Amino acid sequence: MPPAPAFADVTASDSTLRRFLHGLPGVDTVGLEARAASLGTRSIKTTSKAYAIDLAISMIDLTTLEGADTPGKVRALAAKAVHPDPTDRTTPRTAAVCVYPDMVATAKAGLAGTDVKVASVATAFPAGRAALDVKLADTRDAVAAGADEIDMVIDRGAFLAGHYLKVYEEIRAVKETCGEQARLKVIFETGELSTYDNIRRASWLGMIAGADFIKTSTGKVGVNATPANTLLMLEAVRDFRAQTGVQIGVKPAGGIRTTKDAIKFLVLVNETAGEDWLDNHWFRFGASSLLNDLLMQRQKLATGRYSGPDYVTVD
Amino acid sequence: MSDKTEQNRLSVFKTYKLYVGGKFPRSESGRVYEVQDSKGKWLANAPLSSRKDARDAVVAARKAFGGWSGATAYNRGQVLYRVAEMLEGRKGQFVHEVAHAEGLSKSRAAEIVEAAIDRWVWYAGWTDKIGQIVGGANPVAGPFFNLSTPEPTGVVAIVAPRESSFLGLVSVVAPVIATGNTAVVIASEKAPLPALSLGEVLATSDVPGGVVNVLSGRAAEIAAPLAAHQDVNALDLTGADAELARELEIAAADNLKRVLRPQAVDGEDFAADPGTHRLTAFLETKTVWHPTGSLGASGSSY
Numbered sequence: 001m002p003p004a005p006a007f008a009d010v011t012a013s014d015s016t017l018r019r020f021l022h023g024l025p026g027v028d029t030v031g032l033e034a035r036a037a038s039l040g041t042r043s044i045k046t047t048s049k050a051y052a053i054d055l056a057i058s059m060i061d062l063t064t065l066e067g068a069d070t071p072g073k074v075r076a077l078a079a080k081a082v083h084p085d086p087t088d089r090t091t092p093r094t095a096a097v098c099v100y101p102d103m104v105a106t107a108k109a110g111l112a113g114t115d116v117k118v119a120s121v122a123t124a125f126p127a128g129r130a131a132l133d134v135k136l137a138d139t140r141d142a143v144a145a146g147a148d149e150i151d152m153v154i155d156r157g158a159f160l161a162g163h164y165l166k167v168y169e170e171i172r173a174v175k176e177t178c179g180e181q182a183r184l185k186v187i188f189e190t191g192e193l194s195t196y197d198n199i200r201r202a203s204w205l206g207m208i209a210g211a212d213f214i215k216t217s218t219g220k221v222g223v224n225a226t227p228a229n230t231l232l233m234l235e236a237v238r239d240f241r242a243q244t245g246v247q248i249g250v251k252p253a254g255g256i257r258t259t260k261d262a263i264k265f266l267v268l269v270n271e272t273a274g275e276d277w278l279d280n281h282w283f284r285f286g287a288s289s290l291l292n293d294l295l296m297q298r299q300k301l302a303t304g305r306y307s308g309p310d311y312v313t314v315d
Numbered sequence: 316m317s318d319k320t321e322q323n324r325l326s327v328f329k330t331y332k333l334y335v336g337g338k339f340p341r342s343e344s345g346r347v348y349e350v351q352d353s354k355g356k357w358l359a360n361a362p363l364s365s366r367k368d369a370r371d372a373v374v375a376a377r378k379a380f381g382g383w384s385g386a387t388a389y390n391r392g393q394v395l396y397r398v399a400e401m402l403e404g405r406k407g408q409f410v411h412e413v414a415h416a417e418g419l420s421k422s423r424a425a426e427i428v429e430a431a432i433d434r435w436v437w438y439a440g441w442t443d444k445i446g447q448i449v450g451g452a453n454p455v456a457g458p459f460f461n462l463s464t465p466e467p468t469g470v471v472a473i474v475a476p477r478e479s480s481f482l483g484l485v486s487v488v489a490p491v492i493a494t495g496n497t498a499v500v501i502a503s504e505k506a507p508l509p510a511l512s513l514g515e516v517l518a519t520s521d522v523p524g525g526v527v528n529v530l531s532g533r534a535a536e537i538a539a540p541l542a543a544h545q546d547v548n549a550l551d552l553t554g555a556d557a558e559l560a561r562e563l564e565i566a567a568a569d570n571l572k573r574v575l576r577p578q579a580v581d582g583e584d585f586a587a588d589p590g591t592h593r594l595t596a597f598l599e600t601k602t603v604w605h606p607t608g609s610l611g612a613s614g615s616s617y
Contacts, residue, residue, distance in 0.1 A: 299545075305569065306370050308377070308546020 007208045014165040027196035036227035040264040053298050054092050056262040059280045063098040063288050071106045078110025085295050095280040104145035119149035126218035128153035139177045151185040156192045171209035185213035191223030203236035213249035224254025234272040253286025259297040331361045334514025336375030337524015343367045353418025361507045364532035366540040372528035376470040376497040379525030384467045384495035388443035394521045395439035401520040402432045416480045416506035431485040438489035460605040465598040467495035469548030472541040474555045480506035483585045490593035499528045507531035542566035549573035549597050
């Protein structure tokens, strides 16, 4: 697959790629955080809130990525993705179920006949510390088992050492392995990239390399998705589309637990990337406990009574 | 000169705040209202809680329930006794607040505060004894041990007495938490200051954050969402007037909350011996059947 024509010269060598990425404008840290914080103060009420809650539910990649995952747990999660609130069939389905590659077949079976996708992490998730062959084999397994989406991790070590071309080549190789069947989400693990400048560079690197989605984090480190780093990535996809005409999705993951948080992110999407991204084809939440909070808020809007954890499933 | 400085000193007024989840937040709504003494003189501003404060308080109480109900009864007793120790140390402040709130002389207010502290100690002593009173081994027609034990109901929303701002408050809060429940307390609307100060005492006396949450404001405004809240398990209506109590009881029926109705129309006499009815009002009975094995046939090996 050739790179996007606009970037053929950029990806010609390690040094041209570095020149391009380091030539991106620096991030104004204070301004970015202030902008993210001020957008977080919007008050979303009544019908807007109901819309936002349903939209957020439909954007969730319902995730279980534990060593203790069993087929039973994955089946239960799949059932929950299809009917998040069994007492209210008007509740939208989640976008996808996100599991480890060996659980893809189980998830696929549980979701048969529905439009809920199966996403699988791959490429030696979450550390990404394995040889390229192993990462590709991991990806191939997941795709063969029927995954509709692959969540790969970048090699943060190579990225931080400045070996951008290596990271680029790796993303391209995984993208090729995904083929037409699976959309590729590229996880940067923003908590390990130290600076906002690095997050901006990683975003562009991922987009140039052919990511369908750029994703903040694995959920396995201390700092996961924050409004600021998600805002930064939303700016990147907006600018990328302006420049190339190609639209790329964004997925914040980890640490988003409440309806309030989720609505803040939706405001960021609307105000930064625009309405085109307010769709689960272009924006996702990587979350598990978030869904229960959204369901409780949804019940509150429907009945006027505050709901409680007794009225949603225990995962 | 020094006398003059003394006279000109601006006294530092206390900002009374809510006590929720072990912290002292202002009301989410940012509102306050004026609290007056019995003669209509301004005393302080108290937070005017909104239904969102009530919701946050329930979340805090639910979070604290596992740890508090799981603590041994003996440990709960120790913690509650510690509260009494702290109350004793701040007796002066409570006497001052009760005297102003209820229009009493210092000596009468001191008697009431002492009675309240004694009441607290009395309930602290009950934590590891109530199980023997309301639980026990039941005789059954079969080869089973059959044991009943009391378990806490869960999160209890309390409308604190309107008139008895401290003794009444202690008399409704202590029995609820003694048995392992967690509480969201709506302080007396016209005399909330002793309740808000009690929050400060609880915060410094080993009671885990969220076990007791104190809200001040209009009972009618805060109690309605609590009565309807699906995650509140019980409701104590002691401080609600007849009309409000009726409304709240209807709202509470939806998820079958346990409800304690006000005892008397003209208010309860909190100076009297309280008995155990407030302890037992918020308990559930768990009964365990256990086979006795060969006990009946060949003599006991136990």
